[in-house]
Amino acid sequence: MTDETKSIDRETYPHGETSYLGKSGFLSIFIHVQNQNPKRDNSSDSAKPEPTVPSPSRHLLFSFMDTYLEFCYTWCPILEREDILKDPGLESSSLLKQALALLGSQINPPLLKHETPAKYYENAKSLFYGNYERDPLCRITAVMLMYWWSAGPPNIVSMDSQFWWTGIAVKLAQEIGLHRDPSKDQVLRPGETAGLRRRIWWTLFARERLTSICQGRPCSINPSDCNVRPLTLEDFPAGKSRQGEIFIHWVRLCEIVGRVARHLNSRTDWQPVPGDISEDLVAWVNSLPQNMVPPFQPNAGAFDREVNQLFLPYLSVITLLYMKRLTQPLPKAYTAGILAASCVARIFEDFLARGTLRFLQGVAGWSIAIAILALLHARRVECLKEHAEQHLEILFTALKEMANHWHSSKMFVAGFESLTDSDSFMSTAKGRPDTHPPPTRAELDDCQLDYLVEWDGVSYLDYFPGASAHTSAMFNILLKYDPPNLFSDILVPNDVSMQYQDLFDGVWLEQSYDVEQMI
Structure with a gap:
């Protein structure tokens, strides 16, 4: 290292913090020499004075x-x-x-x-x-x-x-x-x-x-x-076992989510998703302990904010995998995707009932948007329409609330409102009681419920262990339908989530994103 290099290094990095260097370039053999250089004595460094920034009380x-x-x-x-x-x-x-x-x-x-x-x-x-x-x-x-x-x-x-x-x-x-x-011999900071x-x-x-x-x-x-x-x-520190347990399962789920994303981003055309991904999702949900009851089980019990958040990416990935882009503006959703989207609506109904969504990470707005896409298709099926609209009302309320704090959610709201006339698009069955008797098999056939999929050896029900007709009205209808044929051609496109971004292009760029307006 020349004197000139030392001078530049000293001026740029006055604090002398040693960085990690791997073995591939042999740079690690110089760490000891550099750290023993007396000219690198940190005590002689004159650090820049820190600007005056008001500190919170x-x-x-x-x-x-x-x-x-x-x-x-x-x-x-x-x-x-x-x-x-x-x-x-x-x-x-x-x-x-x-x-x-x-x-x-x-x-x-x-x-x-x-x-x-x-x-x-x-x-x-x-x-x-x-x-x-x-x-x-x-x-x-x-x-x-x-x-x-x-x-x-x-x-x-x-x-x-x-x-x-x-x-x-x-x-x-x-x-x-x-x-x-x-x-073992590494000295920690x-x-x-x-x-x-x-x-x-x-x-x-x-x-x-x-x-x-x-x-x-x-x-x-x-x-x-x-x-x-x-x-x-x-x-984890003592007393943090509950948070630690949830976080450990969260990381395992995100590892699967990452493999899904990598697989989708590597494809250049419509191809089936490997069965190991769906099997790993099913294995993950079945590995959860009894104190993490999925929100789609009828006996989910008391509201649990962390467990509900844990399931959002799980349900969103299932929805993505069971939606297919058509020539129409909105994608087609299959049974697993519709059921997962209805579970997302159920989660946000619990959140909204407790008064605030400010605690959620920004990615929650994306989960809402993906669920809305699936339920917009479900709304076209007559026997699902009323329940889909009820879910949509909840999700649009949640998305608008998220938009008060997150630019991405603000974009989704503007994008959805631009797709269709706002009156018909946002219409819901507000205040109408559920007085309809359970649908008959003939009525279900008339619904054109051609979504049920058994895909790579995984039934759509495998994603929802413990779910039953008592989970929700949407589950009640779809679980009573015994499909005359099973589809095995569910295909997913390259970049499955961002394939829908063009639905919102234009309106996103027209929005004001002044930071102060979001406070």
């Missing part, structure tokens, strides 16, 4: 931490309450404070005076790009907390999107070697544990897989480059 900071622990920890288990007083941690990190304030004010805004989420975001972004945060774990944690905020829609190139920040977090994690389990490393890594892995299926974009995490073992409850 102690009361607000604890409130924001409570919001994170209540609504976000299960899906992003990277901070603990005691981290507020730790150094390095919230106590010493302006960046982390701003990121936590962004999350807290977005999900559960306090009644005390505070900045807007947009202001907290701008503060955090300025601190991040100014390279004022010395601790790499604090940098990664702060960026990951920004996931509950998006300054623009996904169809516009942006350095403020969830896709962008997730990619940044992945690169930061790879740079310090979080994609590899620590060796202050506040770093093997369990925390794994929780950070698998959170990023799951997020990237969801982004891939939603937006049709490739993943940057290649499992063959990683040796991080699967999570166990031992990787």
Whole structure:
């Protein structure tokens, strides 16, 4: 390394944090030499003075931490309450404070005076790009907390999107070697544990897989480059076994979701989905413990916010796999897709009944939109029409509520409203009681229920273990139908989720995406 190179390295990276270097380029043999260079003494570095950024009060900071622990920890288990007083941690990190304030004010805004989420975001972004945060774990944690905020829609190139920040977090994690389990003699950073490393890594892995299926974009995490073992409850702090158990199953589901996305994105024409994917989905739902009762089982019991969220990507993937693009503007949905969409409506009915959707991640709006597409087709079938419209009313209400906080949901609302005359498109059977007797077999035949599919050895009912005619009116109708023939030609296109993006093109670009309007 020349003196010139040393000077550039010192000026650009004044904090001297050692990065991860693999074996392929032999750069790892120079790490020891560089770290022993006396000219690299960090004590002589004069770091740039951090800009003055108003810090949330102690009361607000604890409130924001409570919001994170209540609504976000299960899906992003990277901070603990005691981290507020730790150094390095919230106590010493302006960046982390701003990121936590962004999350807290977005999900559960306090009644005390505070900045807007947009202001907290701008503060955090300025601190991040100014390279004022010395601790790499604090940098990664702060960026990951920004996931509950998006300054623009996904169809516009942006350095403020969830896709962008997730990619940044992945690169930061790879740079310090979080994609590899620590060796026995590896010295961990202050506040770093093997369990925390794994929780950070698998959170990023799951997020990237969801982004891939939603937006049709490739993943940057290649499992063959990683040796991080699967999570166990031992990787979670004491008292977090419930959240840990849900998160472990969440990561397993997202791994399947990622394989679905990769398969679909690799196809150039309409081809069947491999049977192992559907079998893995069925195996996943059957592997869940008894305390994670699926929302489609009649005995689902008390409302469980985390379990309902756990099932959203599962149901959305099934809906995607059982929809087929036609020459008409809207796709055709098959039985499994319609049933999954009706379950999504049931979940959001539970959410809406409890008053707010602000705690949901932005991807929930995509789940709503996919369910709406399936139910719009179900509405064309006479004996399903009334129940489909009831589900659509719930989902449109939820989507509009999500649109108050998420640009992507705002785009979906505008896109749906532009497809059809709003009066007929949004019409529902409001206030009309269900007084119809159960349909007869002849009436079911007249419904033209030609959707039932047994596909690659997996029956559509296998996706819904424990479901029965008592699950919902939609299940009651479709489960009573014994199809005269079974279809085996369910085909899925390349980029199955984003194939429907053109349904909304144009109107998306016409919308105002002023950040302050979304507060």
